[in-house]
Amino acid sequence: MELRHLRAFVAVAEEKHFGRAADRLHMAQPPLSQQIRRLESELGVELLHRTTRKVELAPAGEVFLERARALLQDAEQxxxxxxxxxxxxxxxxxxxxxxxxxxxLLPALAAALRQQLPGVELDLRGELLTPAQVQGLTEHTLDLALLRPPVKRRDLTIEVVVTEPLVAVLPQHHRLAERTEVPVEELKTEPFVAYPSHFRSVLHDAVEQTCAAHGFKPNVALEVAETATLVSFVAAGIGVSLVPLSVTRFAVVGAVYRPLAGDPTRVELALAYRHDDASPVLARALEIVRHALTTTGV
Structure with missing residues:
Protein backbone atom coordinates (compact mmCIF):
# COMPACT_ATOMS: atom_id res chain seq x y z
CA MET A 1 0.00 0.00 0.00
CA GLU A 2 1.66 3.21 -1.18
CA LEU A 3 1.25 6.59 0.47
CA ARG A 4 0.57 8.21 -2.91
CA HIS A 5 -2.41 5.89 -3.36
CA LEU A 6 -3.71 6.87 0.08
CA ARG A 7 -3.32 10.57 -0.74
CA ALA A 8 -5.16 10.04 -4.02
CA PHE A 9 -8.04 8.26 -2.30
CA VAL A 10 -8.35 10.87 0.46
CA ALA A 11 -8.39 13.70 -2.09
CA VAL A 12 -11.15 12.06 -4.17
CA ALA A 13 -13.14 11.12 -1.06
CA GLU A 14 -13.01 14.66 0.27
CA GLU A 15 -13.60 16.43 -3.06
CA LYS A 16 -16.16 13.85 -4.25
CA HIS A 17 -14.95 14.66 -7.75
CA PHE A 18 -12.02 13.25 -9.74
CA GLY A 19 -11.34 16.50 -11.59
CA ARG A 20 -11.14 18.64 -8.46
CA ALA A 21 -9.06 15.98 -6.71
CA ALA A 22 -6.64 15.88 -9.66
CA ASP A 23 -6.27 19.67 -9.50
CA ARG A 24 -5.67 19.50 -5.77
CA LEU A 25 -2.91 16.94 -6.28
CA HIS A 26 -1.45 18.75 -9.29
CA MET A 27 -1.81 15.74 -11.55
CA ALA A 28 -3.88 14.62 -14.54
CA GLN A 29 -7.17 12.82 -13.97
CA PRO A 30 -6.37 9.51 -15.77
CA PRO A 31 -3.35 8.66 -13.55
CA LEU A 32 -5.43 9.56 -10.50
CA SER A 33 -8.17 7.13 -11.56
CA GLN A 34 -5.53 4.43 -12.12
CA GLN A 35 -4.15 4.90 -8.59
CA ILE A 36 -7.61 4.51 -7.06
CA ARG A 37 -8.25 1.35 -9.07
CA ARG A 38 -4.90 -0.13 -8.01
CA LEU A 39 -5.68 0.63 -4.37
CA GLU A 40 -9.11 -1.04 -4.64
CA SER A 41 -7.52 -4.02 -6.38
CA GLU A 42 -4.91 -4.34 -3.63
CA LEU A 43 -7.56 -4.15 -0.91
CA GLY A 44 -10.01 -6.35 -2.77
CA VAL A 45 -12.93 -3.99 -2.07
CA GLU A 46 -14.75 -1.17 -3.77
CA LEU A 47 -14.01 2.14 -2.05
CA LEU A 48 -15.94 4.53 -4.30
CA HIS A 49 -19.24 4.48 -6.16
CA ARG A 50 -18.71 6.33 -9.44
CA THR A 51 -21.33 7.76 -11.76
CA THR A 52 -21.02 10.21 -14.61
CA ARG A 53 -22.19 12.96 -12.27
CA LYS A 54 -20.69 12.28 -8.86
CA VAL A 55 -18.45 10.16 -6.68
CA GLU A 56 -19.64 8.72 -3.37
CA LEU A 57 -17.97 6.64 -0.71
CA ALA A 58 -18.85 2.96 -0.56
CA PRO A 59 -19.31 1.51 2.94
CA ALA A 60 -15.76 0.14 2.82
CA GLY A 61 -14.55 3.56 1.68
CA GLU A 62 -16.14 5.31 4.66
CA VAL A 63 -14.23 3.07 7.07
CA PHE A 64 -11.03 3.22 5.05
CA LEU A 65 -11.07 7.05 4.81
CA GLU A 66 -10.68 7.45 8.57
CA ARG A 67 -7.78 5.00 8.66
CA ALA A 68 -6.15 6.51 5.57
CA ARG A 69 -6.19 9.98 7.10
CA ALA A 70 -4.60 8.62 10.28
CA LEU A 71 -1.91 6.78 8.29
CA LEU A 72 -1.05 9.91 6.31
CA GLN A 73 -0.91 11.96 9.50
CA ASP A 74 1.38 9.37 11.13
CA ALA A 75 3.59 9.35 8.04
CA GLU A 76 3.89 13.14 8.12
CA GLN A 77 4.69 13.07 11.83
CA LEU A 105 27.89 27.23 34.71
CA LEU A 106 25.25 24.56 35.25
CA PRO A 107 22.27 26.95 35.72
CA ALA A 108 23.10 29.04 32.65
CA LEU A 109 23.91 26.09 30.42
CA ALA A 110 20.87 24.11 31.59
CA ALA A 111 18.62 27.08 30.79
CA ALA A 112 20.16 27.52 27.34
CA LEU A 113 19.88 23.83 26.48
CA ARG A 114 16.29 23.52 27.69
CA GLN A 115 15.22 26.65 25.86
CA GLN A 116 16.83 25.76 22.53
CA LEU A 117 16.40 21.97 22.65
CA PRO A 118 12.98 21.46 24.29
CA GLY A 119 12.60 18.06 22.62
CA VAL A 120 15.84 16.69 24.05
CA GLU A 121 15.78 14.75 27.33
CA LEU A 122 18.59 16.25 29.44
CA ASP A 123 20.47 14.42 32.18
CA LEU A 124 22.64 17.04 33.96
CA ARG A 125 25.08 15.80 36.60
CA GLY A 126 27.02 18.18 38.81
CA GLU A 127 29.91 17.74 41.26
CA LEU A 128 31.86 15.20 39.20
CA LEU A 129 35.65 14.97 39.36
CA THR A 130 37.55 14.76 36.08
CA PRO A 131 38.36 11.01 36.39
CA ALA A 132 34.67 10.21 36.92
CA GLN A 133 33.73 12.26 33.87
CA VAL A 134 36.35 10.60 31.70
CA GLN A 135 35.01 7.23 32.82
CA GLY A 136 31.47 8.34 32.02
CA LEU A 137 32.47 9.41 28.51
CA THR A 138 34.34 6.20 27.76
CA GLU A 139 31.51 4.07 29.15
CA HIS A 140 28.89 6.10 27.22
CA THR A 141 27.02 7.15 30.36
CA LEU A 142 27.99 10.76 29.57
CA ASP A 143 27.87 12.45 26.17
CA LEU A 144 29.47 15.75 27.11
CA ALA A 145 31.58 16.85 30.05
CA LEU A 146 32.86 20.13 31.45
CA LEU A 147 36.04 19.09 33.22
CA ARG A 148 39.50 20.23 34.24
CA PRO A 149 42.39 19.19 31.95
CA PRO A 150 44.82 17.57 31.52
CA VAL A 151 43.14 14.49 30.10
CA LYS A 152 45.30 12.02 28.22
CA ARG A 153 42.82 10.04 26.16
CA ARG A 154 43.15 9.77 22.39
CA ASP A 155 39.49 8.80 22.01
CA LEU A 156 38.29 12.09 23.54
CA THR A 157 38.26 15.59 22.12
CA ILE A 158 39.31 18.16 24.73
CA GLU A 159 38.32 21.75 23.92
CA VAL A 160 39.51 24.36 26.42
CA VAL A 161 36.84 27.05 26.86
CA VAL A 162 37.83 28.92 30.04
CA THR A 163 41.09 29.72 31.81
CA GLU A 164 40.70 31.14 35.31
CA PRO A 165 42.91 31.90 38.33
CA LEU A 166 42.86 30.19 41.69
CA VAL A 167 41.58 32.32 44.58
CA ALA A 168 41.68 31.82 48.34
CA VAL A 169 38.56 30.87 50.27
CA LEU A 170 38.81 31.70 53.96
CA PRO A 171 36.65 31.62 57.08
CA GLN A 172 34.92 34.99 57.46
CA HIS A 173 36.84 35.93 60.62
CA HIS A 174 40.22 34.63 59.44
CA ARG A 175 43.22 36.92 60.01
CA LEU A 176 43.68 37.26 56.22
CA ALA A 177 40.02 37.90 55.41
CA GLU A 178 40.50 41.68 55.62
CA ARG A 179 43.25 41.64 52.99
CA THR A 180 42.44 42.69 49.44
CA GLU A 181 44.91 40.04 48.24
CA VAL A 182 46.28 36.96 49.96
CA PRO A 183 49.97 36.03 49.55
CA VAL A 184 50.12 32.26 49.11
CA GLU A 185 53.10 31.99 51.49
CA GLU A 186 50.88 33.39 54.27
CA LEU A 187 48.93 30.13 54.14
CA LYS A 188 51.95 27.99 54.97
CA THR A 189 50.89 27.26 58.56
CA GLU A 190 47.17 27.02 57.84
CA PRO A 191 45.17 23.77 57.78
CA PHE A 192 43.78 23.12 54.28
CA VAL A 193 40.45 21.70 53.20
CA ALA A 194 41.57 20.00 50.00
CA TYR A 195 40.24 18.18 46.98
CA PRO A 196 40.97 14.43 47.19
CA SER A 197 44.38 13.08 46.26
CA HIS A 198 43.34 9.46 45.84
CA PHE A 199 40.90 10.32 43.00
CA ARG A 200 43.61 12.26 41.13
CA SER A 201 41.71 15.52 41.31
CA VAL A 202 43.14 18.05 38.88
CA LEU A 203 42.51 20.84 41.39
CA HIS A 204 44.25 18.91 44.15
CA ASP A 205 47.37 18.83 42.00
CA ALA A 206 47.00 22.51 41.05
CA VAL A 207 46.80 23.55 44.71
CA GLU A 208 49.82 21.42 45.65
CA GLN A 209 51.84 22.88 42.78
CA THR A 210 50.87 26.42 43.80
CA CYS A 211 51.96 25.84 47.38
CA ALA A 212 55.18 24.13 46.26
CA ALA A 213 56.02 27.16 44.12
CA HIS A 214 55.85 29.22 47.33
CA GLY A 215 58.01 26.86 49.34
CA PHE A 216 55.64 24.65 51.27
CA LYS A 217 53.39 21.61 51.16
CA PRO A 218 49.80 22.27 52.28
CA ASN A 219 48.86 20.89 55.69
CA VAL A 220 45.72 18.97 54.70
CA ALA A 221 43.21 18.75 57.52
CA LEU A 222 40.40 17.27 55.45
CA GLU A 223 39.81 16.05 51.88
CA VAL A 224 36.40 16.39 50.20
CA ALA A 225 35.27 15.71 46.64
CA GLU A 226 32.36 18.17 46.42
CA THR A 227 33.09 21.88 46.05
CA ALA A 228 29.96 22.84 48.01
CA THR A 229 31.11 20.72 50.94
CA LEU A 230 34.65 22.11 50.72
CA VAL A 231 33.46 25.73 50.93
CA SER A 232 31.03 24.83 53.73
CA PHE A 233 33.85 23.27 55.78
CA VAL A 234 35.95 26.39 55.24
CA ALA A 235 33.01 28.49 56.46
CA ALA A 236 32.88 26.26 59.55
CA GLY A 237 36.49 27.19 60.34
CA ILE A 238 38.07 23.81 59.62
CA GLY A 239 40.67 25.31 57.29
CA VAL A 240 41.39 27.39 54.20
CA SER A 241 41.49 26.38 50.56
CA LEU A 242 42.28 27.47 47.01
CA VAL A 243 39.54 27.21 44.41
CA PRO A 244 38.95 28.43 40.83
CA LEU A 245 37.50 31.91 40.41
CA SER A 246 34.18 30.51 39.14
CA VAL A 247 33.52 29.00 42.58
CA THR A 248 33.02 32.54 43.94
CA ARG A 249 29.53 32.35 42.41
CA PHE A 250 28.72 29.90 45.23
CA ALA A 251 28.01 32.01 48.30
CA VAL A 252 28.14 30.39 51.75
CA VAL A 253 27.60 32.34 54.95
CA GLY A 254 30.87 32.35 56.88
CA ALA A 255 33.18 31.96 53.87
CA VAL A 256 34.89 34.76 51.93
CA TYR A 257 36.86 34.69 48.69
CA ARG A 258 40.01 36.71 48.12
CA PRO A 259 42.33 37.02 45.09
CA LEU A 260 45.84 35.66 45.43
CA ALA A 261 48.71 38.12 45.33
CA GLY A 262 51.13 38.12 42.44
CA ASP A 263 50.55 35.95 39.38
CA PRO A 264 48.20 33.20 40.61
CA THR A 265 48.08 29.74 39.12
CA ARG A 266 45.46 29.44 36.39
CA VAL A 267 43.40 26.34 35.70
CA GLU A 268 41.53 25.37 32.56
CA LEU A 269 37.96 24.29 32.02
CA ALA A 270 37.28 22.23 28.91
CA LEU A 271 34.51 20.60 26.97
CA ALA A 272 35.16 16.89 26.48
CA TYR A 273 33.38 14.43 24.24
CA ARG A 274 34.06 11.29 22.23
CA HIS A 275 35.50 12.42 18.92
CA ASP A 276 33.77 9.59 17.05
CA ASP A 277 30.37 10.65 18.39
CA ALA A 278 28.41 11.78 15.33
CA SER A 279 25.18 12.41 17.25
CA PRO A 280 23.28 15.44 15.88
CA VAL A 281 22.10 16.15 19.44
CA LEU A 282 25.71 16.47 20.61
CA ALA A 283 26.57 18.72 17.67
CA ARG A 284 23.66 21.06 18.47
CA ALA A 285 24.47 21.01 22.19
CA LEU A 286 28.08 21.95 21.53
CA GLU A 287 26.97 24.96 19.49
CA ILE A 288 24.63 26.08 22.27
CA VAL A 289 27.16 25.53 25.07
CA ARG A 290 29.97 27.33 23.23
CA HIS A 291 27.72 30.32 22.65
CA ALA A 292 26.42 30.32 26.23
CA LEU A 293 29.93 30.19 27.65
CA THR A 294 30.77 33.46 25.92
CA THR A 295 28.03 35.19 27.94
CA THR A 296 28.54 33.65 31.40
CA GLY A 297 31.27 36.04 32.44
CA VAL A 298 33.36 33.28 34.03
Whole structure:
Protein backbone atom coordinates (compact mmCIF):
# COMPACT_ATOMS: atom_id res chain seq x y z
CA MET A 1 0.00 0.00 0.00
CA GLU A 2 1.66 3.21 -1.18
CA LEU A 3 1.25 6.59 0.47
CA ARG A 4 0.57 8.21 -2.91
CA HIS A 5 -2.41 5.89 -3.36
CA LEU A 6 -3.71 6.87 0.08
CA ARG A 7 -3.32 10.57 -0.74
CA ALA A 8 -5.16 10.04 -4.02
CA PHE A 9 -8.04 8.26 -2.30
CA VAL A 10 -8.35 10.87 0.46
CA ALA A 11 -8.39 13.70 -2.09
CA VAL A 12 -11.15 12.06 -4.17
CA ALA A 13 -13.14 11.12 -1.06
CA GLU A 14 -13.01 14.66 0.27
CA GLU A 15 -13.60 16.43 -3.06
CA LYS A 16 -16.16 13.85 -4.25
CA HIS A 17 -14.95 14.66 -7.75
CA PHE A 18 -12.02 13.25 -9.74
CA GLY A 19 -11.34 16.50 -11.59
CA ARG A 20 -11.14 18.64 -8.46
CA ALA A 21 -9.06 15.98 -6.71
CA ALA A 22 -6.64 15.88 -9.66
CA ASP A 23 -6.27 19.67 -9.50
CA ARG A 24 -5.67 19.50 -5.77
CA LEU A 25 -2.91 16.94 -6.28
CA HIS A 26 -1.45 18.75 -9.29
CA MET A 27 -1.81 15.74 -11.55
CA ALA A 28 -3.88 14.62 -14.54
CA GLN A 29 -7.17 12.82 -13.97
CA PRO A 30 -6.37 9.51 -15.77
CA PRO A 31 -3.35 8.66 -13.55
CA LEU A 32 -5.43 9.56 -10.50
CA SER A 33 -8.17 7.13 -11.56
CA GLN A 34 -5.53 4.43 -12.12
CA GLN A 35 -4.15 4.90 -8.59
CA ILE A 36 -7.61 4.51 -7.06
CA ARG A 37 -8.25 1.35 -9.07
CA ARG A 38 -4.90 -0.13 -8.01
CA LEU A 39 -5.68 0.63 -4.37
CA GLU A 40 -9.11 -1.04 -4.64
CA SER A 41 -7.52 -4.02 -6.38
CA GLU A 42 -4.91 -4.34 -3.63
CA LEU A 43 -7.56 -4.15 -0.91
CA GLY A 44 -10.01 -6.35 -2.77
CA VAL A 45 -12.93 -3.99 -2.07
CA GLU A 46 -14.75 -1.17 -3.77
CA LEU A 47 -14.01 2.14 -2.05
CA LEU A 48 -15.94 4.53 -4.30
CA HIS A 49 -19.24 4.48 -6.16
CA ARG A 50 -18.71 6.33 -9.44
CA THR A 51 -21.33 7.76 -11.76
CA THR A 52 -21.02 10.21 -14.61
CA ARG A 53 -22.19 12.96 -12.27
CA LYS A 54 -20.69 12.28 -8.86
CA VAL A 55 -18.45 10.16 -6.68
CA GLU A 56 -19.64 8.72 -3.37
CA LEU A 57 -17.97 6.64 -0.71
CA ALA A 58 -18.85 2.96 -0.56
CA PRO A 59 -19.31 1.51 2.94
CA ALA A 60 -15.76 0.14 2.82
CA GLY A 61 -14.55 3.56 1.68
CA GLU A 62 -16.14 5.31 4.66
CA VAL A 63 -14.23 3.07 7.07
CA PHE A 64 -11.03 3.22 5.05
CA LEU A 65 -11.07 7.05 4.81
CA GLU A 66 -10.68 7.45 8.57
CA ARG A 67 -7.78 5.00 8.66
CA ALA A 68 -6.15 6.51 5.57
CA ARG A 69 -6.19 9.98 7.10
CA ALA A 70 -4.60 8.62 10.28
CA LEU A 71 -1.91 6.78 8.29
CA LEU A 72 -1.05 9.91 6.31
CA GLN A 73 -0.91 11.96 9.50
CA ASP A 74 1.38 9.37 11.13
CA ALA A 75 3.59 9.35 8.04
CA GLU A 76 3.89 13.14 8.12
CA GLN A 77 4.69 13.07 11.83
CA UNK A 78 7.32 10.39 11.25
CA UNK A 79 8.89 12.56 8.55
CA UNK A 80 8.95 15.58 10.86
CA UNK A 81 10.40 13.52 13.72
CA UNK A 82 13.15 12.16 11.47
CA UNK A 83 14.01 15.65 10.26
CA UNK A 84 14.10 16.98 13.85
CA UNK A 85 16.34 14.09 14.88
CA UNK A 86 18.69 14.83 12.00
CA UNK A 87 18.84 18.45 13.20
CA UNK A 88 19.62 17.32 16.76
CA UNK A 89 16.32 18.61 18.15
CA UNK A 90 15.15 15.34 19.74
CA UNK A 91 16.92 12.60 21.65
CA UNK A 92 18.86 12.31 24.91
CA UNK A 93 21.93 14.09 26.24
CA UNK A 94 23.87 13.40 29.45
CA UNK A 95 26.17 16.22 30.56
CA UNK A 96 28.63 16.13 33.45
CA UNK A 97 29.97 19.18 35.30
CA UNK A 98 33.10 19.34 37.41
CA UNK A 99 32.22 20.46 40.92
CA UNK A 100 34.09 23.75 40.75
CA UNK A 101 32.09 24.78 37.66
CA UNK A 102 28.72 23.44 38.76
CA UNK A 103 27.52 26.62 40.43
CA UNK A 104 28.85 29.08 37.87
CA LEU A 105 27.89 27.23 34.71
CA LEU A 106 25.25 24.56 35.25
CA PRO A 107 22.27 26.95 35.72
CA ALA A 108 23.10 29.04 32.65
CA LEU A 109 23.91 26.09 30.42
CA ALA A 110 20.87 24.11 31.59
CA ALA A 111 18.62 27.08 30.79
CA ALA A 112 20.16 27.52 27.34
CA LEU A 113 19.88 23.83 26.48
CA ARG A 114 16.29 23.52 27.69
CA GLN A 115 15.22 26.65 25.86
CA GLN A 116 16.83 25.76 22.53
CA LEU A 117 16.40 21.97 22.65
CA PRO A 118 12.98 21.46 24.29
CA GLY A 119 12.60 18.06 22.62
CA VAL A 120 15.84 16.69 24.05
CA GLU A 121 15.78 14.75 27.33
CA LEU A 122 18.59 16.25 29.44
CA ASP A 123 20.47 14.42 32.18
CA LEU A 124 22.64 17.04 33.96
CA ARG A 125 25.08 15.80 36.60
CA GLY A 126 27.02 18.18 38.81
CA GLU A 127 29.91 17.74 41.26
CA LEU A 128 31.86 15.20 39.20
CA LEU A 129 35.65 14.97 39.36
CA THR A 130 37.55 14.76 36.08
CA PRO A 131 38.36 11.01 36.39
CA ALA A 132 34.67 10.21 36.92
CA GLN A 133 33.73 12.26 33.87
CA VAL A 134 36.35 10.60 31.70
CA GLN A 135 35.01 7.23 32.82
CA GLY A 136 31.47 8.34 32.02
CA LEU A 137 32.47 9.41 28.51
CA THR A 138 34.34 6.20 27.76
CA GLU A 139 31.51 4.07 29.15
CA HIS A 140 28.89 6.10 27.22
CA THR A 141 27.02 7.15 30.36
CA LEU A 142 27.99 10.76 29.57
CA ASP A 143 27.87 12.45 26.17
CA LEU A 144 29.47 15.75 27.11
CA ALA A 145 31.58 16.85 30.05
CA LEU A 146 32.86 20.13 31.45
CA LEU A 147 36.04 19.09 33.22
CA ARG A 148 39.50 20.23 34.24
CA PRO A 149 42.39 19.19 31.95
CA PRO A 150 44.82 17.57 31.52
CA VAL A 151 43.14 14.49 30.10
CA LYS A 152 45.30 12.02 28.22
CA ARG A 153 42.82 10.04 26.16
CA ARG A 154 43.15 9.77 22.39
CA ASP A 155 39.49 8.80 22.01
CA LEU A 156 38.29 12.09 23.54
CA THR A 157 38.26 15.59 22.12
CA ILE A 158 39.31 18.16 24.73
CA GLU A 159 38.32 21.75 23.92
CA VAL A 160 39.51 24.36 26.42
CA VAL A 161 36.84 27.05 26.86
CA VAL A 162 37.83 28.92 30.04
CA THR A 163 41.09 29.72 31.81
CA GLU A 164 40.70 31.14 35.31
CA PRO A 165 42.91 31.90 38.33
CA LEU A 166 42.86 30.19 41.69
CA VAL A 167 41.58 32.32 44.58
CA ALA A 168 41.68 31.82 48.34
CA VAL A 169 38.56 30.87 50.27
CA LEU A 170 38.81 31.70 53.96
CA PRO A 171 36.65 31.62 57.08
CA GLN A 172 34.92 34.99 57.46
CA HIS A 173 36.84 35.93 60.62
CA HIS A 174 40.22 34.63 59.44
CA ARG A 175 43.22 36.92 60.01
CA LEU A 176 43.68 37.26 56.22
CA ALA A 177 40.02 37.90 55.41
CA GLU A 178 40.50 41.68 55.62
CA ARG A 179 43.25 41.64 52.99
CA THR A 180 42.44 42.69 49.44
CA GLU A 181 44.91 40.04 48.24
CA VAL A 182 46.28 36.96 49.96
CA PRO A 183 49.97 36.03 49.55
CA VAL A 184 50.12 32.26 49.11
CA GLU A 185 53.10 31.99 51.49
CA GLU A 186 50.88 33.39 54.27
CA LEU A 187 48.93 30.13 54.14
CA LYS A 188 51.95 27.99 54.97
CA THR A 189 50.89 27.26 58.56
CA GLU A 190 47.17 27.02 57.84
CA PRO A 191 45.17 23.77 57.78
CA PHE A 192 43.78 23.12 54.28
CA VAL A 193 40.45 21.70 53.20
CA ALA A 194 41.57 20.00 50.00
CA TYR A 195 40.24 18.18 46.98
CA PRO A 196 40.97 14.43 47.19
CA SER A 197 44.38 13.08 46.26
CA HIS A 198 43.34 9.46 45.84
CA PHE A 199 40.90 10.32 43.00
CA ARG A 200 43.61 12.26 41.13
CA SER A 201 41.71 15.52 41.31
CA VAL A 202 43.14 18.05 38.88
CA LEU A 203 42.51 20.84 41.39
CA HIS A 204 44.25 18.91 44.15
CA ASP A 205 47.37 18.83 42.00
CA ALA A 206 47.00 22.51 41.05
CA VAL A 207 46.80 23.55 44.71
CA GLU A 208 49.82 21.42 45.65
CA GLN A 209 51.84 22.88 42.78
CA THR A 210 50.87 26.42 43.80
CA CYS A 211 51.96 25.84 47.38
CA ALA A 212 55.18 24.13 46.26
CA ALA A 213 56.02 27.16 44.12
CA HIS A 214 55.85 29.22 47.33
CA GLY A 215 58.01 26.86 49.34
CA PHE A 216 55.64 24.65 51.27
CA LYS A 217 53.39 21.61 51.16
CA PRO A 218 49.80 22.27 52.28
CA ASN A 219 48.86 20.89 55.69
CA VAL A 220 45.72 18.97 54.70
CA ALA A 221 43.21 18.75 57.52
CA LEU A 222 40.40 17.27 55.45
CA GLU A 223 39.81 16.05 51.88
CA VAL A 224 36.40 16.39 50.20
CA ALA A 225 35.27 15.71 46.64
CA GLU A 226 32.36 18.17 46.42
CA THR A 227 33.09 21.88 46.05
CA ALA A 228 29.96 22.84 48.01
CA THR A 229 31.11 20.72 50.94
CA LEU A 230 34.65 22.11 50.72
CA VAL A 231 33.46 25.73 50.93
CA SER A 232 31.03 24.83 53.73
CA PHE A 233 33.85 23.27 55.78
CA VAL A 234 35.95 26.39 55.24
CA ALA A 235 33.01 28.49 56.46
CA ALA A 236 32.88 26.26 59.55
CA GLY A 237 36.49 27.19 60.34
CA ILE A 238 38.07 23.81 59.62
CA GLY A 239 40.67 25.31 57.29
CA VAL A 240 41.39 27.39 54.20
CA SER A 241 41.49 26.38 50.56
CA LEU A 242 42.28 27.47 47.01
CA VAL A 243 39.54 27.21 44.41
CA PRO A 244 38.95 28.43 40.83
CA LEU A 245 37.50 31.91 40.41
CA SER A 246 34.18 30.51 39.14
CA VAL A 247 33.52 29.00 42.58
CA THR A 248 33.02 32.54 43.94
CA ARG A 249 29.53 32.35 42.41
CA PHE A 250 28.72 29.90 45.23
CA ALA A 251 28.01 32.01 48.30
CA VAL A 252 28.14 30.39 51.75
CA VAL A 253 27.60 32.34 54.95
CA GLY A 254 30.87 32.35 56.88
CA ALA A 255 33.18 31.96 53.87
CA VAL A 256 34.89 34.76 51.93
CA TYR A 257 36.86 34.69 48.69
CA ARG A 258 40.01 36.71 48.12
CA PRO A 259 42.33 37.02 45.09
CA LEU A 260 45.84 35.66 45.43
CA ALA A 261 48.71 38.12 45.33
CA GLY A 262 51.13 38.12 42.44
CA ASP A 263 50.55 35.95 39.38
CA PRO A 264 48.20 33.20 40.61
CA THR A 265 48.08 29.74 39.12
CA ARG A 266 45.46 29.44 36.39
CA VAL A 267 43.40 26.34 35.70
CA GLU A 268 41.53 25.37 32.56
CA LEU A 269 37.96 24.29 32.02
CA ALA A 270 37.28 22.23 28.91
CA LEU A 271 34.51 20.60 26.97
CA ALA A 272 35.16 16.89 26.48
CA TYR A 273 33.38 14.43 24.24
CA ARG A 274 34.06 11.29 22.23
CA HIS A 275 35.50 12.42 18.92
CA ASP A 276 33.77 9.59 17.05
CA ASP A 277 30.37 10.65 18.39
CA ALA A 278 28.41 11.78 15.33
CA SER A 279 25.18 12.41 17.25
CA PRO A 280 23.28 15.44 15.88
CA VAL A 281 22.10 16.15 19.44
CA LEU A 282 25.71 16.47 20.61
CA ALA A 283 26.57 18.72 17.67
CA ARG A 284 23.66 21.06 18.47
CA ALA A 285 24.47 21.01 22.19
CA LEU A 286 28.08 21.95 21.53
CA GLU A 287 26.97 24.96 19.49
CA ILE A 288 24.63 26.08 22.27
CA VAL A 289 27.16 25.53 25.07
CA ARG A 290 29.97 27.33 23.23
CA HIS A 291 27.72 30.32 22.65
CA ALA A 292 26.42 30.32 26.23
CA LEU A 293 29.93 30.19 27.65
CA THR A 294 30.77 33.46 25.92
CA THR A 295 28.03 35.19 27.94
CA THR A 296 28.54 33.65 31.40
CA GLY A 297 31.27 36.04 32.44
CA VAL A 298 33.36 33.28 34.03
Missing amino acids: AKEDAQRAARGEVGKLAVGFTGSATYA
